[in-house]
């Protein structure tokens with residue numbers, strides 16, 4: 668069994684990306700599965716190309732992409748990727764698409780094929796704050812999540828895939844008021860738990876993870 672885990676390079680005003688830092692620190696083997704770690708550019712289109720190349724090269728069974736969601740306080744397991752790019756800030760190559768499809772021939776949206784509820788459950792059991800998220804935004808993270816699920820739908824049918832957002836870490840919020848953060852070690856431990864749960868659960872469990880408005 669092989670699990671590919673990706674982390675984005677820093678973007679915006681940040682010097683580090685906690686997603687990438689945590690991915691780098693993950694275990695190399697989990698439950699006998701080989702963990703392949705990949706850095707992806709925070710760039711529209713290019714991020715999907717880099718991911719596709721790595722999937723082709725490594726033929727993983729599971730793919731988990733990880734990104735920073737500054738301002739969130741928990742690990743958030745994304746439920747859905749949508750077919751839209753609407754960038755509030757330029758990406759690392761200066762692209763700023765507005766209301767553009769990720770793929771013209773794709774569905775409006777794709778759901779994560781990871782056992783998202785079981786993952787949240789296992790994280791909570793390990794005392795790591797986590798919840799389901801029903802939006803990955805409309806920037807490069809949603810773009811890559813949608814791109815991954817599009818690729819799975821079109822040509823990698825047997826892969827299970829999805830996306831996880833992580834909060835800022837301590838050193839990023841020293842100059843920000845009232846902004847939540849987690850310890851890098853806790854995020855890293857969380858990613859290891861997420862991989863373990865993704866291997867363990869073939870089907871998701873039926874518990875609520877929804878929200879009211």
Ligand code: PCA
Pocket residue numbers: 675678684686709733734735736803804805806807808809
């Ligand atoms: N977070 C951004 C893109 C890269 C990252 O780590 C996002 O949430 O879209």
